[in-house]
Amino acid sequence: MAKNLLIVESPAKAKTIERILGEDFEVKSCYGHIRDLERADMGIDLNNKYKPRYIVPEDKQKVVKELKSLAKKSGEVWLATDEDREGEAISWHLCEVLGLDPKITKRIVFHEITKPAIESAVKKPRTVDMNLVNAQQARRILDRIVGFELSPVLWRKMSMKNNLSAGRVQSVAVRIIAEREREINAFLPQSTFRIEASFSSKDISGKSVVFSAEGKKYAEESGAEKFLQTCLNAKYTVTDIQVKPGKKSPAAPFTTSTLQQEASRKLGYGVSRTMLLAQKLYESGKITYMRTDSVSLSETAMENLQSEINSKFGNKYYQKRAFKNKNENAQEAHEAIRPTYMENMSVEDADCRRLYELIWKRTMASQMSDAELEKTTALIQISTNKEELKASGEVLKFDGFLKVYREDRDDDDISEEENLEGMLPPLSVHQQLTLLEMRATERFSRPLPRYTEASLVKKLEELGIGRPSTYAPTISTILKRGYVEKRDKEGVIRNFRILKLKENKISKISEQETTGAEKSKLFPTDLGLVVTDFLKQYFDDIMDYNFTARIEAEFDEVASGKIEWNNMIDDFYIPFKKDVDNTIEKAERISGERELGIDPVSGKKLIVRMGRYGPMAQIGEQNDEEKPRFAKLKNTQSIETINLEDALELFKLPRNLGPFEGSDLTVSIGRFGPYIAHDKKFYSLGKEFDPYTIGLDEATPIVVEKRAAKEQRTIKVFEKEKIQLLRGPYGPYIKQGLRNYKIPKEKQENVETLELPEIKAIIEEVKANPPKRVPKKKKSS
DNA sequence: CAGTGAGCGAGCTTCCGCTTGACTT
Numbered sequence: 168m169a170k171n172l173l174i175v176e177s178p179a180k181a182k183t184i185e186r187i188l189g190e191d192f193e194v195k196s197c198y199g200h201i202r203d204l205e206r207a208d209m210g211i212d213l214n215n216k217y218k219p220r221y222i223v224p225e226d227k228q229k230v231v232k233e234l235k236s237l238a239k240k241s242g243e244v245w246l247a248t249d250e251d252r253e254g255e256a257i258s259w260h261l262c263e264v265l266g267l268d269p270k271i272t273k274r275i276v277f278h279e280i281t282k283p284a285i286e287s288a289v290k291k292p293r294t295v296d297m298n299l300v301n302a303q304q305a306r307r308i309l310d311r312i313v314g315f316e317l318s319p320v321l322w323r324k325m326s327m328k329n330n331l332s333a334g335r336v337q338s339v340a341v342r343i344i345a346e347r348e349r350e351i352n353a354f355l356p357q358s359t360f361r362i363e364a365s366f367s368s369k370d371i372s373g374k375s376v377v378f379s380a381e382g383k384k385y386a387e388e389s390g391a392e393k394f395l396q397t398c399l400n401a402k403y404t405v406t407d408i409q410v411k412p413g414k415k416s417p418a419a420p421f422t423t424s425t426l427q428q429e430a431s432r433k434l435g436y437g438v439s440r441t442m443l444l445a446q447k448l449y450e451s452g453k454i455t456y457m458r459t460d461s462v463s464l465s466e467t468a469m470e471n472l473q474s475e476i477n478s479k480f481g482n483k484y485y486q487k488r489a490f491k492n493k494n495e496n497a498q499e500a501h502e503a504i505r506p507t508y509m510e511n512m513s514v515e516d517a518d519c520r521r522l523y524e525l526i527w528k529r530t531m532a533s534q535m536s537d538a539e540l541e542k543t544t545a546l547i548q549i550s551t552n553k554e555e556l557k558a559s560g561e562v563l564k565f566d567g568f569l570k571v572y573r574e575d576r577d578d579d580d581i582s583e584e585e586n587l588e589g590m591l592p593p594l595s596v597h598q599q600l601t602l603l604e605m606r607a608t609e610r611f612s613r614p615l616p617r618y619t620e621a622s623l624v625k626k627l628e629e630l631g632i633g634r635p636s637t638y639a640p641t642i643s644t645i646l647k648r649g650y651v652e653k654r655d656k657e658g659v660i661r662n663f664r665i666l667k668l669k670e671n672k673i674s675k676i677s678e679q680e681t682t683g684a685e686k687s688k689l690f691p692t693d694l695g696l697v698v699t700d701f702l703k704q705y706f707d708d709i710m711d712y713n714f715t716a717r718i719e720a721e722f723d724e725v726a727s728g729k730i731e732w733n734n735m736i737d738d739f740y741i742p743f744k745k746d747v748d749n750t751i752e753k754a755e756r757i758s759g760e761r762e763l764g765i766d767p768v769s770g771k772k773l774i775v776r777m778g779r780y781g782p783m784a785q786i787g788e789q790n791d792e793e794k795p796r797f798a799k800l801k802n803t804q805s806i807e808t809i810n811l812e813d814a815l816e817l818f819k820l821p822r823n824l825g826p827f828e829g830s831d832l833t834v835s836i837g838r839f840g841p842y843i844a845h846d847k848k849f850y851s852l853g854k855e856f857d858p859y860t861i862g863l864d865e866a867t868p869i870v871v872e873k874r875a876a877k878e879q880r881t882i883k884v885f886e887k888e889k890i891q892l893l894r895g896p897y898g899p900y901i902k903q904g905l906r907n908y909k910i911p912k913e914k915q916e917n918v919e920t921l922e923l924p925e926i927k928a929i930i931e932e933v934k935a936n937p938p939k940r941v942p943k944k945k946k947s948s
Numbered sequence: 949c950a951g952t953g954a955g956c957g958a959g960c961t962t963c964c965g966c967t968t969g970a971c972t973t
Binding site for chain 1: 949950951952953954960961962963964965966967968969973
């Protein structure tokens with residue numbers, strides 16, 4: 168009898184399932200979606216109820232062909248794609264392509280790859296849920312409409328014409344970054360003077376230890392000073408001690424988003440790196456599926472965890488927990504991310520090890536007991552005034568899950584008070600304390616920090632925007648489009664004041680701290696800011712943080728059969744199309760123009776705006792008699808924040824440094840950064856040099872050095888044929904015009920002896936057999 | 949490779965969400 172064919176999405180999953188199901192089934196994977204909307208005319212028939220036109224993309228034709236031929240030979244085809252909207256649609260597309268009747272074809276689902284789960288799924292097959300499929304089609308079509316209508320609006324209205332894009336997810340992601348930047352720019356730090364006293368007391372062994380207590384905060388220095396004065400000659404007595412038990416509970420096992428956040432905080436990984444390593448672990452069978460929004464663990468995994476915890480730490484450390492997803496948008500087609508076998512504490516692969524151990528610890532901790540704490544608060548009376556000081560401390564009574572894992576938090580979630588808590592020595596009521604010193608320290612409020620890749624993912628997830636499979640690609644997209652940059656920012660030094668009461672004397676000191684330093688954070692570019700403003704002005708609805716949540720609710724109604732998908736799309740498209748047409752007709756070109764003042768030399772207006780090649784400054788106007796002067800903004804400058812002085816500075820380039828070997832040296836900034844030009848040749852200027860201040864004596868050695876290096880690189884030159892024989896980082900190569908040609912290995916040995924005929928032969932040879940490259944696909948890249 | 953910055957019109961770009969490879973100029 169012919170075998171049954173069971174189709175899943177992921178090939179790694181196929182292997183495991185085939186082992187579980189045994190002889191009767193052949194398990195194959197379709198590698199995700201097998202059809203997509205055609206690109207021409209959006210792939211949607213706007214005049215016929217938005218009827219979609221699907222095609223099998225080129226890179227999926229091979230797998231579709233294979234599945235077709237297998238389906239023909241098989242006894243019965245079973246569809247086991249993921250149990251979510253996208254998975255349901257994949258099953259339906261498979262029916263369409265393989266010629267199966269969706270009304271009778273067997274469709275099964277499971278959320279975990281375990282023997283009981285799969286065997287019970289096979290016992291109760293259903294058929295494809297067309298309402299759910301239609302909800303997916305609506306999602307797909309709406310995203311296509313938004314992306315393919317909005318992007319062309321940008322092409323028309325932006326002077327920069329390199330492939331700009333807009334979409335339901337990416338445009339809101341950029342908006343989040345843009346708004347945070349503006350909040351930070353507008354932020355005015357407020358300072359307060361916080362009272363902190365250090366006392367000495369005896370610990371259990373009779374040794375002197377120091378602990379601190381906190382007092383009030385004062386808005387002004389004068390208030391803090393007055394308070395300190397009232398404390399002169401004071402005595403300090405403990406008046407009250409409160410001891411309260413407390414507990415901490417472990418976090419849920421990892422989802423894609425929480426894994427990305429913790430790998431960023433604890434290991435400093437970007438989201439793409441995390442996903443790459445997780446993929447490797449998944450493919451080698453070490454962890455469960457890594458693109459998931461579920462926090463639940465399979466029964467098998469729970470049993471495995473119980474026995475591991477009991478044997479490693481004892482029964483006292485075990486606590487069974489079932490986690491619930493807080494996120495309403497979760498589709499929970501898979502389990503949480505966990506090790507497949509808890510007995511593997513680590514993995515061989517060094518790259519993956521740290522991520523694996525993180526997953527292991529988090530999973531382990533999730534089924535361990537609470538940590539038990541004792542929180543102590545002591546009130547301290549000041550004999551000379553009515554204020555009180557408060558000392559708090561925390562003692563860990565039982566470590567519980569903290570034995571293996573503690574979740575990190577982002578800076579913005581940690582309050583000052585928590586930071587201060589430490590241990591307290593044993594104290595008693597009426598106890599007299601010895602004051603070591605009391606300080607009023609000036610503290611400034613801080614703006615919220617800029618987003619990291621991972622904290623942006625967290626924000627997107629909270630808003631229900633994007634899916635586990637798209638978080639990392641979305642960030643790549645907004646970086647690639649130049650809407651956002653990932654970089655560091657140096658902090659600035661600022662003074663703060665401290666008033667100190669010590670040995671019954673008050674003194675004032677000033678200290679310095681660095682503030683505003685950021686590492687590996689997301690900054691909006693001028694392009695990102697300008698495009699966001701434009702989209703918000705004309706497409707407020709799409710840019711709304713709740714847009715996705717609203718349409719998701721409608722997709723749910725489609726999925727439950729309450730509304731027809733075409734009607735839903737129609738309700739969206741009619742007003743949207745009106746906005747698009749109106750914008751194309753009425754909106755001015757996007758420029759972000761800002762007038763900074765008057766150039767003192769020419770007396771003309773200086774403006775900054777977006778130009779064809781990026782942000783720039785301009786002196787004078789287009790229709791002036793004299794042509795306006797232009798200068799490119801530096802990478803670190805922004806249209807929004809640059810001032811007149813800095814903008815004028817930009818016009819000092821190109822600078823003529825004077826003569827060298829008979830011709831002038833000039834320095835400027837070009838398309839590829841700062842450079843020195845001499846004798847019609849160009850030499851890049853390293854980061855350590857400033858083109859605005861570099862002098863002739865510094866510049867000439869650079870020219871001499873780089874010229875020598877270039878000569879060394881050159882083996883031979885044939886002027887007439889425009890052919891050069893050069894030495895590159897990957898060995899010698901031939902350059903003709905702008906194209907490079909690789910020299911075959913066997914001829915690399917004696918390149919010096921190569922003559923023109925032989926070189927031409929190599930060029931012809933390479934032209935005839937071009938090296939294999941990633942085809943520049945119009946599709947995914 | 950090292951300049952540019954107006955507008956026209958050719959012909960191009962673009963979305964989100966499922967999946968893995970095969971590229972190294």
